[in-house]
Amino acid sequence: MHHFYNRPDNLVSELLEGLAMSAAVTLSDHRDARIVMRSDWHPDRDGRQQVALISGGGSGHEPAHAGFVGPGMLTAAVAGDIFASPGVEAILAGIRACCGEAGCLLIIKNYTGDRLNFGLAAERAREEGFQVDTVIVADDVALPEAPQPRGLAGTLLVHKMAGYCAERGDDLQAISKAAGDMAASVRSMGMALSSATLPGQEASSRRTPELGLGIHNEPGVRQTTPENADDAVAQVLEALGRPDDGPWVVVLNNLGGCSPQEMQVLKRACLEQLGRDNVALMLGPAPLMTSLDMHGFSITLAPADDATLDALSAPVQAPAWPTPEKVHDIETFSPRFSQRPPAGEGQKNETRAQLIKRLATTLRNSEKALDELDAKVGDGDAGATFAAGANAVLKALDEDQLSTGEDTRLASELGHLFATAMGGSSGVLLSILMTSAAQQLEKESDWPKALQAGVERMQHYGGASQGDRTMLDALIPAIETLADGEDLSAAARSARSGADETASMRKAGAGRSSLVPEQALDGVVDPGAEAVARLFEAMAGDDTPR
Structure with a gap:
């Protein structure tokens, strides 16, 4: 299956029915005359004062022509099979359905089948007493020496010009002239880059790009190789x-x-x-x-x-007519980017600076181990991601760019560092953690409470919960342990226990691991949870390599 069609021989009928289910049109009820007409049009009423406009041709060019039926454009469209003109009887039936005393204009694309079938229908309609005129559109300039240039998208401008004139009440002669002048201009x-694929056939293979090819798969005037x-x-x-x-x-x-x-x-x-x-x-x-x-x-x-x-x-009420737009120069404005507050201007605390250095060094030294874990359940770059954040922190410490003696400033500065230095979702999540924590610390200098607020925002935006096999499985129990008044050693044990439990979780609820088969997760600790466990162990003074 290459296209969403049903039976190829039902395609034209089904696409017209799809249009008629929402557009203000009515369909003929006979397969041999596929006519789409304005539902508000009555030839004995509207056709007495207003010229009817009829176009059509082979199907496969949608939305042309049925999509341009409506007040301000076509009165009716007659559809043939794919790339095949409708027959004379179908066109003549369309004329009889909508032509009143004011007459009708047939707008014809310059293809032999359309020209002959619409032309004969016009002659027979005149024989029956209808006032009918025709305009042929030949806007294709691909073959300048061709005696019969083809009708292409320029036909739609002729539809619109004729529809405008008909809507304001011009007579058949005036409309025919206006449409003819447009067609000539x-x-x-x-x-x-490729030909069309006919319904029911295999998808066409790509072919050399062609300039000036026809809308029925006719060869172009020449092959070409555009660079871009x-x-x-x-x-x-x-x-x-x-x-x-x-x-x-x-x-x-x-x-x-x-x-x-x-x-x-x-x-x-x-x-x-x-x-x-x-x-x-x-x-x-x-x-x-x-x-x-x-x-x-x-x-x-x-x-x-x-x-x-x-x-x-x-104005026009045809469903497929695009809104004409006036062209103008591009207008620009200068966006406001975040103005990062000066880093490291707050108070300093050497003891805390050494602790942060210890934590960052632990993460940096864990790069290989974390990458190896991630290679089993993800894309193998978790260690590199955490190491990038760690290296940024170590650089900021060396350059005295962290306010280690002020809780709120420090959390905010770390949030900015993680957002810019770490790639992937981990950097964003840790930045959310620290940025939200900074907001809480501004109200109350309580790190466990601030980190709980940060975790809440991580869950809100990240969508993960404890048990989803992410860093939260180690982070949440560790922070809860601290919030309960226990020391860092207890928090480290909680983080380690939470990380180890991820090895028995055979389904991940978030992150890249959620796309990995269950059997591949079995026995593998989540790398994010492992990184958190190692951080808390380093805080507690146990940084023994694992």
């Missing part, structure tokens, strides 16, 4: 004649397979290369005239005269 060019997005856009604009005499309306169309990230990068390149002052209105980036899952884009240009801007900016 637009030009489009596309580039793709900027180069791809440059080649497309070059093929469009490298316009510099704007202002222009620009349509950036996703041919179906480009990610949103790619399309924004392409938009940036397009506006930079055209010059933002040369672009009066931007439509997209959006999937507008697609080719199934083709990994490519197209750019359409149209002169931005007042009439065009008025038409394209007018």
Whole structure:
């Protein structure tokens, strides 16, 4: 399975039904005439004063054309099979369904099947007494010598111009002229990295990028090898004649397979290369005239005269029409970063400085052992992470950058150090621990109570609890022991007991160990808990290497 389809032969019917479940449209009830029409439209009422607009063609180009049915755009769309024009009878049925006394305009993409089927339907409708006119869109400039340029995404600008004129009550002749003038002024060019995959077939293999390929998998005008997005856009604009005499309306169309990230990068390149002052209105980036899952884009240009801007900016209720946007220079602002208070300006306490040095040295010397534990249950860098924090602390001590004699300042300074020096989640969690502890110490100089407050915030943000096989399994019992009034030796024993218990925990509730099979955890002490146990043992005076 390469796509989320059901039966390939049901694809067109199902995609139209999906649209009709939320859009204000009505569907014909016969498979041989897949017609999508405005649900508020009645030819004997609305069609007496307003010209009906009908377009369509082969499916596989969604949201074109059914997504552009609605007040301000198309009255109806007639859908054929994938990449195949609807038949004459289906188009004629669409004309009969929505054409009133004011007549209707057929907007046709310049493909042989569409031109012939829509053309014959128009002739037969006239024979039946309907007032019908046609406009053919041939905006593709890929094949300049071709007698029959193809209709591409520029067709949608013709839909919008005709819809604007119809909505304000223009007659058929005036609408046909406005739509024809728009069709004559637009030009489009596309580039793709791959062809489209037809439903029910194997995914297409990637092929050499092509410039100017058609939306039915027709070969491009030439193969190309763009170096990057900027180069791809440059080649497309070059093929469009490298316009510099704007202002222009620009349509950036996703041919179906480009990610949103790619399309924004392409938009940036397009506006930079055209010059933002040369672009009066931007439509997209959006999937507008697609080719199934083709990994490519197209750019359409149209002169931005007042009439065009008025038409394209007018309100519309078609579900797929993008909101036109005016282009402007990028606005920037300067963010405020944290202003770290001067470090080490508080009081000093040599005894505490030596204790901190002892703890940091213990962690630094434990790097290899902790990495070996982490290699069994994680990504093997726990020791390096803790050692990085330890080395930062030792450096700060050497440079007299820790306020060892003031509890609040010291906790805050350690929090900043851990956040900047340690990588991964451990550094962030320890920074949260010390930063929250500093806030508590500002209220009351009680380290066990402050550390309990810090652990609470660690759990709030980290999501782990005691028993989840993390450093908390050693940290929580050790702090609770201190909070109960017992000494450091008792706290160290609690930390060691908690760390050792993690070896029998066969399921981790947080961290990378939670992604490891249960059997791989059995008998292995959690490296974070081991680091905490070693710290408390060093505080208690037992720093015997393990």
